[in-house]
Amino acid sequence: xxxxxxxxxxxxxxxxxxxxxxxxxxxxxxxxxxxxxxxxxxxxxxxxxxxxxxxxxxxxxxxxxxxxxxxxxxxxxxxxxxxxxxxxxxxxxxxxxxxxxxxxxxxxxxxxxxxxxxxxxxxxxxxxxxxxxxxxxxxxxxxxxxxxxxxxxxxxxxxxxxxxxxxxxxxxxxxxxxxxxxxxxxxxxxxxxxxxxxxxxxxxxxxxxxxxxxxxxxxxxxxxxxxxxxxxxxxxxxxxxxxxxxxxxxxxxxxxxxxxxxxxxxxxxxxxxxxxxxxxxxxxxxxxxxxxxxxxxxxxxxxxxxxxxxxxxxxxxxxxxxxxxxxxxxxxxxxxxxxxxxxxxxxxxxxxxxxxxxxxxxxxxxxxxxxxxxxxxxxxxxxxxxxxxxxxxxxxxxxxxxxxxxxxxxxxxxxxxxxxxxxxxxxxxxxxxxxxxxxxxxxxxxxxxxxxxxxxxxxxxxxxxxxxxxxxxxxxxxxxxxxxxxxxxxxxxxxxxxxxxxxxxxxxxxxxxxxxxxxxxxxxxxxxxxxxxxxxxxxxxxxxxxxxxxxxxxxxxxxxxxxxxxxxxxxxxxxxxxxxxxxxxxxxxxxxxxxxxxxxxxxxxxxxxxxxxxxxxxxxxxxxxxx
RNA sequence: GCGCCCUUAGCUCAGUUGGAUAGAGCAACAGCCUUCUAAGCUGUAGGUCGGUGGUUCGAAUCCACCAGGGCGCGCCA
Numbered sequence: 001x002x003x004x005x006x007x008x009x010x011x012x013x014x015x016x017x018x019x020x021x022x023x024x025x026x027x028x029x030x031x032x033x034x035x036x037x038x039x040x041x042x043x044x045x046x047x048x049x050x051x052x053x054x055x056x057x058x059x060x061x062x063x064x065x066x067x068x069x070x071x072x073x074x075x076x077x078x079x080x081x082x083x084x085x086x087x088x089x090x091x092x093x094x095x096x097x098x099x100x101x102x103x104x105x106x107x108x109x110x111x112x113x114x115x116x117x118x119x120x121x122x123x124x125x126x127x128x129x130x131x132x133x134x135x136x137x138x139x140x141x142x143x144x145x146x147x148x149x150x151x152x153x154x155x156x157x158x159x160x161x162x163x164x165x166x167x168x169x170x171x172x173x174x175x176x177x178x179x180x181x182x183x184x185x186x187x188x189x190x191x192x193x194x195x196x197x198x199x200x201x202x203x204x205x206x207x208x209x210x211x212x213x214x215x216x217x218x219x220x221x222x223x224x225x226x227x228x229x230x231x232x233x234x235x236x237x238x239x240x241x242x243x244x245x246x247x248x249x250x251x252x253x254x255x256x257x258x259x260x261x262x263x264x265x266x267x268x269x270x271x272x273x274x275x276x277x278x279x280x281x282x283x284x285x286x287x288x289x290x291x292x293x294x295x296x297x298x299x300x301x302x303x304x305x306x307x308x309x310x311x312x313x314x315x316x317x318x319x320x321x322x323x324x325x326x327x328x329x330x331x332x333x334x335x336x337x338x339x340x341x342x343x344x345x346x347x348x349x350x351x352x353x354x355x356x357x358x359x360x361x362x363x364x365x366x367x368x369x370x371x372x373x374x375x376x377x378x379x380x381x382x383x384x385x386x387x388x389x390x391x392x393x394x395x396x397x398x399x400x401x402x403x404x405x406x407x408x409x410x411x412x413x414x415x416x417x418x419x420x421x422x423x424x425x426x427x428x429x430x431x432x433x434x435x436x437x438x439x440x441x442x443x444x445x446x447x448x449x450x451x452x453x454x455x456x457x458x459x460x461x462x463x464x465x466x467x468x469x470x471x472x473x474x475x476x477x478x479x480x481x482x483x484x485x486x487x488x489x490x491x492x493x494x495x496x497x498x499x500x501x502x503x504x505x506x507x508x509x510x511x512x513x514x515x516x517x518x519x520x521x522x523x524x525x526x527x528x529x530x531x532x533x534x535x536x537x538x539x540x541x542x543x544x545x546x547x548x549x550x551x552x553x554x555x556x557x558x559x560x561x562x563x564x565x566x567x568x569x570x571x572x573x574x575x576x577x578x579x580x581x582x583x584x585x586x587x588x589x590x591x592x593x594x595x596x597x598x599x600x601x602x603x604x605x606x607x608x609x610x611x612x613x614x615x616x617x618x619x620x621x622x623x624x625x626x627x
Numbered sequence: 628g629c630g631c632c633c634u635u636a637g638c639u640c641a642g643u644u645g646g647a648u649a650g651a652g653c654a655a656c657a658g659c660c661u662u663c664u665a666a667g668c669u670g671u672a673g674g675u676c677g678g679u680g681g682u683u684c685g686a687a688u689c690c691a692c693c694a695g696g697g698c699g700c701g702c703c704a
Contacts, residue, residue, distance in 0.1 A: 117647045118684055200704055333701050337628050367702035374704050402631055403699035473632060486666045489652050552643055564641060581664055
């Protein structure tokens with residue numbers, strides 16, 4: 001048996017609280033602009049701590065946490081304060097804990113404090129303090145949980161950034177949703193967020209795209225070439241054979257007639273057509289990409305073009321700057337150990353000293369034909385973002401780019417002199433399944449799932465919610481049938497159902513009490529003393545953790561936590577609802593007891609508000625009723 | 628061969644950045660619809676947190692090594 005299991009033997013009890021005692025204004029004042037009662041209690045703990053141990057170092061104070069208890073038997077909140085300051089204070093945790101207990105238990109709003117385990121202090125709050133969360137929620141509405149953690153600091157979130165070479169498919173989907181939700185989350189946490197899309201419209205792939213569109217153009221004007229004859233003339237062969245380029249070819253034919261082709265619908269010299277075709281095709285593809293994103297509810301603020309970046313000379317400027325700093329050299333890389341490519345031969349290249357900034361090897365900036373590598377352009381792009389005023393960059397990438405993270409971080413350090421940081425959120429593969437069976441993704445077999453088809457089949461809300469039900473760096477199965485199932489194990493349904501039930505109760509109450517009595521501002525004023533059942537207080541405690549959930553998720557860059565919070569919140573609400581099944585006095589609407597009914601309606605309305613607040617971060621539309 | 632990510636209940640996954648007795652859903656087992664809120668509900672059982680060491684008052688969490696899975700590995704983006 002471990003010694004610290006003796007938390008059932010409190011060292012000291014707080015005195016009982018007289019029912020008419022006013023609650024400490026520091027614990028309930030909504031004008032404090034801090035919706036987080038945990039943060040407010042933490043403030044009380046820190047104040048008490050300073051009295052007990054003067055001159056504690058800031059870094060020790062920073063480690064003090066006030067958290068919800070895992071076990072209700074431990075009270076409402078717990079703090080590790082005594083444990084984390086024991087060493088700098090040169091006092092045993094138990095002694096500090098005892099002193100904290102004495103001071104905290106004396107505060108109004110705290111009904112008991114007791115030391116437990118190795119030095120935790122468990123706090124029990126006056127139920128009025130908990131209940132006071134409800135009017136705060138009702139007055140602040142969806143804005144409940146907004147925080148000032150970010151302090152208005154600019155953050156640039158870049159996501160999707162797919163090549164404009166075809167329709168968006170489900171591989172792009174997860175990054176789109178994760179990036180968008182992360183941006184919303186950071187905005188809610190008080191950052192000034194810019195949502196950005198980097199158009200990879202330079203390089204060999206868009207040249208291949210231009211050739212593919214040119215083929216559709218030749219077809220539109222009536223070429224006598226076969227597809228294979230044409231393909232033989234294309235450097236690298238014809239790619240992007242999907243039908244989606246047919247309209248592009250037709251539009252080109254309508255605009256330019258036969259002027260982009262040689263007589264007989266034959267291939268003209270690339271100089272004649274390639275710029276025109278490429279520009280028109282990219283423009284059309286980006287229109288489609290933006291339409292796909294719009295259908296998914298994603299709307300980025302800035303679209304940056306790689307080609308425009310190169311044309312502006314920024315890339316050369318940035319490389320020059322790195323050269324001046326001595327971070328570029330001509331050198332020869334070692335072959336990868338163990339697995340040397342067959343055609344390996346030592347080659348002198350222009351290299352960036354990534355190893356000076358934590359990367360494993362130095363990275364090439366120029367291809368053998370003298371043009372820049374993608375990495376070189378990407379360095380310039382990130383430098384450009386920094387120049388535009390973003391010291392904090394977040395990129396959302398597919399996991400297949402994982403090997404690219406350390407070099408990009410190194411580059412950001414180098415170009416900013418260490419002033420800017422880059423966080424990369426990697427998204428693992430999504431496997432689409434239907435009823436447990438894998439849906440193969442293959443362009444050739446015609447079972448290629450486009451983003452648009454996915455949205456048409458299950459709806460944007462289900463797509464978005466489901467994409468956020470896993471940590472982004474964990475692989476995910478997306479079951480087309482399961483996301484539409486109306487059962488508890490489908491979080492989309494379970495959360496939406498909770499909101500619909502809240503709204504349903506409020507609609508029924510309207511008939512009983514009239515619409516005016518149910519306005520959120522009015523419910524914010526009702527007496528709440530009757531809310532005392534375990535399930536009611538548990539729900540209130542959950543609502544109270546929303547602000548700290550937002551803050552923690554934002555700092556961790558983990559939007560999936562919002563989905564899990566909502567699932568738990570929905571569980572608490574359904575639990576309460578179900579209590580009314582066995583015991584009708586626990587139902588929300590009690591016609592002969594209007595005061596209790598109003599208090600319960602305030603709880604229901606507040607629950608609906610917080611669900612909406614969470615869904616707003618996820619970009620999911622709350623439903624009013626289940627049909 | 629090297630680097631990064633991952634490994635938690637039979638299954639799918641959380642785990643509040645190092646806290647107390649590791650949680651939820653599904654599946655399993657036992658109950659619960661004449662009626663009110665059953666597109667279900669209540670309860671039970673289920674664990675060597677991949678393994679071994681280490682740091683710490685305290686480890687699923689941090690470090691080292693090992694095993695298994697995924698991704699990547701000099702001019703593709």
